Amino acid sequence: MSEVYRGRSDVIPDLIEDIFLRLPLKSILKFKTVSKQWRSILESRSFVESRMKVQKKPKILAAGDHRSQSLFREGDTEEIDIVYINSRDAATRPSLTCDGLVCIPVPGWVNVLNPSTGEFVSFPSGPDPVTNHYDDNLIFTETWWNIFPAYWAMGVGRDKVSGSYKVVRMFFDPIPYCEILDVDIGEWREVKPPPYKVEPRRKPAFVNGSLYWIEMIKSDNVFALDLHTEEFRDVVPFPPTCAVADQLVNLEDRLAIVTAYTKPWEFEIRVLDEQEETWSLVYSISLANSGVFSRRQRSVWFRPVAVSNSGNLFFHDNERRLFKYYPETDQVVCLSSDICVVSDFVENLVSLRPRTSSVYRSGFHYQDHVPGSPKRQMFSWIKLRIPNVLLATTLVSSIIIFRYFAGSSRS
Structure with a gap:
């Protein structure tokens, strides 16, 4: 599919998006790496919302x-x-979910993970x-x-x-x-x-x-x-x-x-x-x-x-x-x-990739905080191995x- 697209610059993005919607999750995650345009389509808000609606x-x-x-x-x-x-x-702590994302609070941290993409982000809560x-x-x-x-x-x-x-x-x-x-x-x-x-x-x-x-x-x-x-x-x-x-x-x-x-x-x-x-x-x-x-x-x-x-x-x-x-x-x-x-x-x-420059891709960073402090903007982001679909x-x-x-x- 990527070879066809590269040879046809006139392919309509809406048509490409329609094709992507019908693909399995594993294929979509691989196609994100083909080009910036494909990545932009696959991470767009319209595509993400449409994809959640086509669940069979x-x-x-x-x-x-x-x-x-x-x-x-x-x-x-x-x-x-x-x-x-x-x-x-x-399995052992109370968790919260929304649209397939999982939020698991632990002492000092709020962890958010996306099982579909393999991304995990941790926010210090003080x-x-x-x-x-x-x-x-x-x-x-x-x-x-x-x-x-x-x-x-x-x-x-x-x-x-x-x-x-x-x-x-x-x-x-x-x-x-x-x-x-x-x-x-x-x-x-x-x-x-x-x-x-x-x-x-x-x-x-x-x-x-x-x-x-x-x-x-x-x-x-x-x-x-x-x-x-x-x-x-x-x-x-x-x-x-x-x-x-x-x-x-x-x-x-x-x-x-x-x-x-x-x-x-x-x-x-x-x-x-x-x-x-x-x-x-x-x-x-x-x-x-x-x-x-x-x-x-x-x-x-x-x-x-x-x-x-x-x-x-x-x-x-x-x-x-x-x-x-x-x-x-x-x-x-x-x-x-x-x-x-x-x-x-x-x-x-x-995508859980933070939209800020203060991103830590390895290790975990803690910042002291008391309620009301405006200084908690540090967090850790990890891209894990893409899950296997059996x-x-x-x-x-x-x-x-x-x-x-x-x-x-x-x-």
């Missing part, structure tokens, strides 16, 4: 390696692809504000909750106007504080904090340019942060129910809330229509016949991760289990009882194995 089957991101495929029975995952990242931090404010609260002493370093409440999403990815973190003891990291330029800046305290162990949902959190300490409401204006707003109306195990998620580009019940074993999913200001019940799933729950189990949450082209729902829980729900038969099947599901996944060709199997049609060690070596 939904994908699920899990922490592990290709050996995990032995956990599935033949045909269990024929409707989805399982993508694995071989990362200890992703000393954490250690606090014991929440230690006596039963909500936060349950072992089924993960915690971000030093009780930060965190989120990651994309500015729908500029296209840049942003990491948000907040704390509220002794005084409210909020800051945003722009991944494109590697700079933290302080913004006005929200009017509510955010639970430091509950992940937000990113939907249509905004991050959404549940505030359950006083008012039991949902509020959002617009990542372009960087301003907070209340979400109307309040959810119809509110419980400790509730999860906010992005379900097919709509904000959804998942509520679990233990008597009987079931959970419900409601989606928000902001124009109508209503929460609509879209799933009510009974788990009584799934065979994996017991009366002794008290604490559980569920997060949907994908809806297949045939309409079946894939979801996971806090016990490392992955399930498949068939709406037509109202049947739930446990696909795996030992898989560390991270999130849904899309191939994203966005041949299709009857269980998992494509598995990407991505290894990174820099983050775990500092944890």
Whole structure:
């Protein structure tokens, strides 16, 4: 293809882009090195966004390696692809995802990696504000909750106007504080904090340019942060129910809330229509016949991760289990009882190369910081070996194995 293009200078760039959209990931990554023009096309915002929309089957991101495929029975995952990242931090620490990028905060650092391109960037976050404010609260002493370093409440999403990815973190003891990291330029800046305290162990949902959190300490409401204006707003109306195990998620580009019940074993999913200001019940799933729950189990949450082209729902829980729900038969099947599901996944060709001259391509550099300091613009960028894309199997049609060690070596 490269030889043909070099001989035809009149080939329309739009036609080339259309051809690229149909190529496998491995080929696209190789074609980036052919010419500056091809690289420009493949790294353009329009191409990156178009590429994410042509995904044929939904994908699920899990922490592990290709050996995990032995956990599935033949045909269990024929409707989805399982993508694995071989990362200890992703398997043991709370992580955040957006458009296929993975953000894993560790003490002193915020790590962002792109499994599709093999790029990894690490941003120093400075000393954490250690606090014991929440230690006596039963909500936060349950072992089924993960915690971000030093009780930060965190989120990651994309500015729908500029296209840049942003990491948000907040704390509220002794005084409210909020800051945003722009991944494109590697700079933290302080913004006005929200009017509510955010639970430091509950992940937000990113939907249509905004991050959404549940505030359950006083008012039991949902509020959002617009990542372009960087301003907070209340979400109307309040959810119809509110419980400790509730999860906010992005379900097919709509904000959804998942509520679990233990008597009987079931959970419900409601989606928000902001124009109508209503929460609509879209799933009510009974788990009584799934065979994996017991009366002794008290604490559980569920997060949907994908809806297949045939309409079946894939979801996971806090016990490392992955399930498949068939709406037509109202049947739930446990696909795996030992898989560390991270999130849904899309191939994203966005480059994490920082747009600043202060780039460190090897080693890791730390800069002391106290909240409010404007001096944290140092970071490290590593281009890792392009992940191998394995041949299709009857269980998992494509598995990407991505290894990174820099983050775990500092944890």
